Amino acid sequence: MLNPASPLGALFAAPVRPGRLVWIGLRPERRAPPAVVAQALAEAGRGLSGDHYSRRDGRRQATLIQAEHLAAVAAYLGREALDPALVRRNLVVSGINLLALKGRVVAIGGARLEILDDCHPCSRMEEALGQGGYNAMRGHGGVTARVVAGGALRVGDAVLRVDGDRDGA
DSSP: OOOOOOTHHHHTTTOOOEEEEEEEEEHHHHHOEEEEEEEEEEEEEEETTGGGGGGGGOOEEEEEHHHHHHHHHHHHTSSOOOOGGGTTTTTEEEEEEGGGTTSSSEEETEEEEEEEEEOOOOOHHHHHHHHHHHHHHHTTTTTTEEEOOOOOEEOOEEEEEEOTTTOOO
């Protein structure tokens, strides 16, 4: 564990600019195309209502990816843009570095999510993005999160780091 009083601990605790939620996708069934929605309900300890991962109590209750990483993946594939539905993440955010938030809680709308782990690409990225899709996504797959406090999420909501304990206090 990092000592918060150390110089490196101070850097990790330094302010981060807020981001913005720019896209929401719910995957009703495994392998089903995501339903693009303007709002969703996050349920504490479950995930996003209507997403097939909400039926499980685990560490992958929601997945997030940065819009900036979608642009990078598109560039690696020789494309101008990439439809977020193809990478099958729940939430696309912009303007905030998700990797800098690992182990922290973020507020998005009325919900609080704890950012947990990297969300590595799966073999389906070759199918979804074409040849080279898996390697284009490596290091740019986003993160997994656990919902620690439920609430509504809406496209356009701010994404804010919540200082304090893991319960968002």
